[in-house]
Amino acid sequence: MDREPNTRLADLFGLAGWSKGELARLVNRQAAAMGHPQLATDTSRVRRWIDTGETPRDPVPKVLAALFTERLGRVVTIEDLGFGRSGRAGRKQATDGLPWPPERTAAVLTEFTGMDLMLNRRGLVGAGAALAAGSALSSAMHDWLHTDPALAADAPRFDDPFDYNSIDQIGYDRYEAAPVGSQEIDALERSVEVFRAWDAARGGGLQRKAVVGQLNEVGGMLAYRHPEHLQRRLWGVAANLAVLAGWMSHDVGLEPTAQKYFVIAAHAAREGGDRPRAGEALSRAARQMVHLGRPDDALDLMKLAKSGSGAETLPRTRAMLCTIEAWAQASKGQGQAMRRTLGEAEELFVADRGDVPPPSWMQMFDAADLHGMQALAFRTLAEHDPRAAKIAQAHAKQALRLRDNGRQRSQIFDYLSLASACFIGNDPEQADRYARLALVSIKENSSHRTWDRLREMYRLTGRYANYATIQDLREEIQRVMPKAKNKGLGPGIGPVGSNLRV
Numbered sequence: 001m002d003r004e005p006n007t008r009l010a011d012l013f014g015l016a017g018w019s020k021g022e023l024a025r026l027v028n029r030q031a032a033a034m035g036h037p038q039l040a041t042d043t044s045r046v047r048r049w050i051d052t053g054e055t056p057r058d059p060v061p062k063v064l065a066a067l068f069t070e071r072l073g074r075v076v077t078i079e080d081l082g083f084g085r086s087g088r089a090g091r092k093q094a095t096d097g098l099p100w101p102p103e104r105t106a107a108v109l110t111e112f113t114g115m116d117l118m119l120n121r122r123g124l125v126g127a128g129a130a131l132a133a134g135s136a137l138s139s140a141m142h143d144w145l146h147t148d149p150a151l152a153a154d155a156p157r158f159d160d161p162f163d164y165n166s167i168d169q170i171g172y173d174r175y176e177a178a179p180v181g182s183q184e185i186d187a188l189e190r191s192v193e194v195f196r197a198w199d200a201a202r203g204g205g206l207q208r209k210a211v212v213g214q215l216n217e218v219g220g221m222l223a224y225r226h227p228e229h230l231q232r233r234l235w236g237v238a239a240n241l242a243v244l245a246g247w248m249s250h251d252v253g254l255e256p257t258a259q260k261y262f263v264i265a266a267h268a269a270r271e272g273g274d275r276p277r278a279g280e281a282l283s284r285a286a287r288q289m290v291h292l293g294r295p296d297d298a299l300d301l302m303k304l305a306k307s308g309s310g311a312e313t314l315p316r317t318r319a320m321l322c323t324i325e326a327w328a329q330a331s332k333g334q335g336q337a338m339r340r341t342l343g344e345a346e347e348l349f350v351a352d353r354g355d356v357p358p359p360s361w362m363q364m365f366d367a368a369d370l371h372g373m374q375a376l377a378f379r380t381l382a383e384h385d386p387r388a389a390k391i392a393q394a395h396a397k398q399a400l401r402l403r404d405n406g407r408q409r410s411q412i413f414d415y416l417s418l419a420s421a422c423f424i425g426n427d428p429e430q431a432d433r434y435a436r437l438a439l440v441s442i443k444e445n446s447s448h449r450t451w452d453r454l455r456e457m458y459r460l461t462g463r464y465a466n467y468a469t470i471q472d473l474r475e476e477i478q479r480v481m482p483k484a485k486n487k488g489l490g491p492g493i494g495p496v497g498s499n500l501r502v
Helices: 007-016 020-033 043-051 060-072 102-122 134-145 164-170 182-202 208-221 228-251 255-271 275-291 295-308 315-331 335-351 367-381 388-402 408-424 428-442 448-464 468-480
Strands: none
Touching (some): 007 060, 020 043, 060 102, 102 228, 102 255, 134 275, 182 208, 182 228, 182 408, 208 228, 228 255, 228 448, 275 295, 315 335, 315 367, 335 367, 367 388, 367 408, 408 448, 428 448
16 A cells, blocks of 8 residues: 655655755664664665655654754654654645644653754754744644543553653653652642742843743653652643743743643643643643734634633733733734733733632733833733823833832833834834833843833834934944944834734
């Protein structure tokens, strides 16, 4: 029976630019370095992998994943290469292999974090990858997210901890996988809070590798079957760490990597039976899309995030989801829809009586965040309707009054929203004041997103360039902007362009 070509491998092979003979030699060399000196691959075998969809035997898929990861500067998993664990290769799959079976979530998590750590060590940035469209992601995940998880399939049997059919293939470190108890999970949950606080204060750049490493370890723990209450908590830790890894990746500009982590987080949360957490993870992917100037994709993801969160979602969580949807609507200039959605967010926020403690991942969304998101939405809408600038200013000022001292990155965003709204509202004197307040602390933050928003504010200074104070401000921004980006600051627009409405 004729087999189908492996289109996934063919596409990546074309991007890598190797010849088939060169790839065969690299496979043999890499396999020897990984402890498999007996492996002998030739050109004809590589041709069969691509042209007829032949699936190579272990450890070749893992070797290929390592080679393509290093070559392309982004994480490439075994399934990205078209080598599915079901034994069928080359067939068209849902976007990014979604949705994978429940028993695959821990394996995908561990494999992806392992590859990401390898990239971290080699200093690669993953610029060659592309983001999946929001519509493709939501279509692939819709039915899966709306079904109940089956914890029984999450892991190998407790008395047989290693599933050799999958573990050899994905590269688990056998000495690391072990059952854990409630005290270990307590410690993991506390570590999440430490990482979350650090990210809020200083941005994602400095601790991203630590979070990815911790998530990799949790993936090994999930290779065991624990009692159900512990297994659910472990899935919760995995979801929280994956969201943090995604948010930190987004914060430093690793966009395709961030999107993958958000999807992994949604899977982990759903496996643990926490549908609201799964919806919140997808909302992070939607925020990423708005930041990158793709509001239609964001709205597709928000539709799934809201519907997939389930009836048990607390009002404050639903309010947070509404603010993201409103930001996407503002990016499209849909002022009436944006105002309606923000009104719903306000009603939900005040409806939350606090009688049910919020989950740890929602404790960051407080009144300051509500006003900060409203300021961002109205500031974004002001690009289409300048009358919205005054309302943006009011919300930004209220957010700043309410901000905790440990939320430095959010404070910078508030100052930049306020300064941008003042520029749009024809108040350059106040804009200059708030822009300089943002500059005071922006140099101490590792968040690339703060620089992205600074560039957008810089673009708005162009119409006031003949003012002496604004000219001084523009010169100071050019001095403090990271050198790699500085050359993109022309007379009126930064390198990210006007599509980034943040």
